[in-house]
Amino acid sequence: MASITLKNLVKKYGDGFPAVNDVSLDIADGEFIILVGPSGCGKSTLLRMIVGLEDITSGDLLINGERVNDKAPRDRNLAMVFQNYALYPHLTVFENIAFPLRLNKGKYSDDQVRKLVHEAADTLELTEHLDRKPGNLSGGQRQRVAMGRAIVRQADAFLFDEPLSNLDAKLRGQMRSEISQMQRRLGVTSVYVTHDQTEAMTLGDRVAVLKKGILQQVASPRELYEQPVNLFVAGFIGSPSMNFLPATFKEGNILETAVGDIQIPEDKAAKAAGKKVVLVGIRPEFFEDASLVEEHKKSHGSTFKAHITHTEWLGNEQYGYIHFDPTPEVRELLDNLARDMDAEELRPQVVVTLDAASRVRGGREAELWLDTRKIHLFDPESGDNLT
Ligand code: ATP
16 A cells, blocks of 8 residues: 655646646545545546656655656556446456456466455455446446456555546445445545545545645545635535625624624634625524524524525425625625636525524524624635634
């Protein structure tokens, strides 16, 4: 197994904007790390640089401390698991898994090949399918054959390039947990590329968020969710997304927003000292139906009235929507934010998560409680999280 070190890696295609821009990252031996970001952020390019399918423009790539920039892919001993599995339809599952061993003619006897393939098939619960062709397998089983191929090679690390994006939602969920369990059982260093933040949050030990080739934050899923370093990470991680409310400091620690005044804790206000305008970041679940909040808890937050335009009932919870009329200044802030996040538009609305038991309904006024201890304050210019 291997540690992988990225030192100031840059990739330029032609003389354009760098697809990967000064990325440094230490991946520990046995770690499962996820590269995530929107389309075009450079995550596939970065993975292809690690495996050797793409030249490195500048910077160093180290595997177990050794610089491998100029090593051919086959000499890096890394196994890539692709989106389309890259299985041979005319070969049986056995031969598909054995393929990398057969390429190394002379290195493995037939007995060794049989032993390695059976061990991998056993780990992956594929033994009973060894004589079948890929065409007769489910998507999940094909995925496991592709992993089997990586396992028999006894590669130092597995590299996954969006392996689940061809599967339907249910299978994707199943395969996600299979890959996660498999990786932990094998303890093999793994780098996994996805644009799906749910996949990123549920699979990895750590998640690296990329935007336009630049690494934004590398952290555990929990830390990313609870302490995003900037607006981009805050908006990208979490579903429904974090609400961003433009706000002006009125007096002391009172913020004026389009949905009413919010009194925030002194320590948070102090961190935004000197700023007149901030963007308040509020995850939908920071809100609660005030009528369901215990009295002693209420003092830790702010209670206010809002017009709920409509609600969506999901069985275990509900989403409530609050629309507001943005002033021209607020509209401009939202438009700038949308550009920064590569979103088409940010609607002037706030989404709140409500308990399934809540009686709050669309078309009516509701009293909501906001846990102000949890809110984030962002600098609208730099996008940095000030809190
Ligand atoms: P996606 O999720 O859509 O695959 P990605 O995050 O993996 O996106 P990359 O495929 O790494 O992004 O692409 C990063 C940037 O580099 C994009 O702007 C892309 O257009 C550009 N790019 C990728 N491959 C090439 C290439 N062979 N030649 C020129 N530009 C390229």
